[in-house]
Amino acid sequence: MRVGLILGEALTGLRRNASMVISVVLVTFVSLTFVGAAMLMQMQIGKTQDYWVERAQVAVFMCRDDSGVPTCANGAATDEQLAEVASRLEGPALASVVSDVRFESSQEAYDNVLSLMGSDYAEFISPEQLNNTYWVTLVDPSQSDVVSEAFGGMDGVEEVADQMQYLDPLFSALTVATYVAIGIAGLMLIAAVLLIATTIRLSAYARRRELGIMRLVGASNRFIQTPFILEGVFAALIGSALASGAIIALVQVGVEQYLASQIDFVTTWVDMSDVALVVPAVIAIGVLLAAVSAGFAIRRWLRT
Numbered sequence: 001m002r003v004g005l006i007l008g009e010a011l012t013g014l015r016r017n018a019s020m021v022i023s024v025v026l027v028t029f030v031s032l033t034f035v036g037a038a039m040l041m042q043m044q045i046g047k048t049q050d051y052w053v054e055r056a057q058v059a060v061f062m063c064r065d066d067s068g069v070p071t072c073a074n075g076a077a078t079d080e081q082l083a084e085v086a087s088r089l090e091g092p093a094l095a096s097v098v099s100d101v102r103f104e105s106s107q108e109a110y111d112n113v114l115s116l117m118g119s120d121y122a123e124f125i126s127p128e129q130l131n132n133t134y135w136v137t138l139v140d141p142s143q144s145d146v147v148s149e150a151f152g153g154m155d156g157v158e159e160v161a162d163q164m165q166y167l168d169p170l171f172s173a174l175t176v177a178t179y180v181a182i183g184i185a186g187l188m189l190i191a192a193v194l195l196i197a198t199t200i201r202l203s204a205y206a207r208r209r210e211l212g213i214m215r216l217v218g219a220s221n222r223f224i225q226t227p228f229i230l231e232g233v234f235a236a237l238i239g240s241a242l243a244s245g246a247i248i249a250l251v252q253v254g255v256e257q258y259l260a261s262q263i264d265f266v267t268t269w270v271d272m273s274d275v276a277l278v279v280p281a282v283i284a285i286g287v288l289l290a291a292v293s294a295g296f297a298i299r300r301w302l303r304t
Contacts, residue, residue: 248279
């Protein structure tokens with residue numbers, strides 16, 4: 001009977017403050033959607049970084065005839081310089097750093113460009129414009145500086161480039177976007193907390209005579225507070241459910257059906273297994289904030 005009475009009081013409060021409850025639901029829905037999107041975005045950044053870190057290589061570009069750096073003052077790299085670089089890469093000094101070495105001649109690079117871009121580019125580019133290149137796969141991608149130090153400034157070497165340096169700006173931009181989403185979500189969560197507290201105080205004021213009678217007959221504060229806390233939790237649960245649905249739709253439609261088919265260089269995307277981790281967290285955040293804000297609001301009102 002006590003459980004039924006408490007639930008009945010909570011549902012009565014929801015009906016009496018329907019407009020405020022709808023506001024709480026909408027604000028909670030938007031804020032928790034941003035929270036879930038930020039969590040998924042951070043997961044995606046981690047997946048993409050892990051994928052490319054494992055595959056990123058260090059490129060040792062050998063000199064061309066038209067190279068303008070001091071180490072290429074004598075023109076294109078000679079066969080002796082090519083052999084010296086290969087010997088160092090395969091030597092014992094770098095054995096613990098280098099996992100694999102692949103040599104790509106300028107002609108092979110030219111053929112690869114045409115296969116990727118089309119034969120129409122043959123009139124704009126020639127093999128002489130491309131470098132002979134050693135593509136180095138590292139045991140630990142974070143040790144790319146070792147290769148740079150070993151060949152930087154060496155005669156015949158035009159440049160040592162780490163492929164990850166081209167992806168770092170992308171990861172930085174995505175991280176900033178994540179922070180922006182978290183900031184917006186935080187503001188919306190604050191608005192949701194304030195709305196829940198206001199709704200509970202209005203509900204308590206509307207039922208002030210009933211609360212006075214309950215106090216006179218000896219009802220405990222916990223018994224009085226519980227229906228109001230449940231009001232906030234119910235509203236937050238509805239908002240959390242809507243946010244969960246939006247997150248699922250975002251992954252199924254936005255990621256799996258659209259982004260995965262449009263962006264080729266990312267092969268590992270967030271999926272439903274990641275959603276299974278995010279959705280419970282989103283629901284827990286919504287329920288916890290609602291319970292805490294509602295409990296604080298009704299406790300303060302009962303003290304007045």
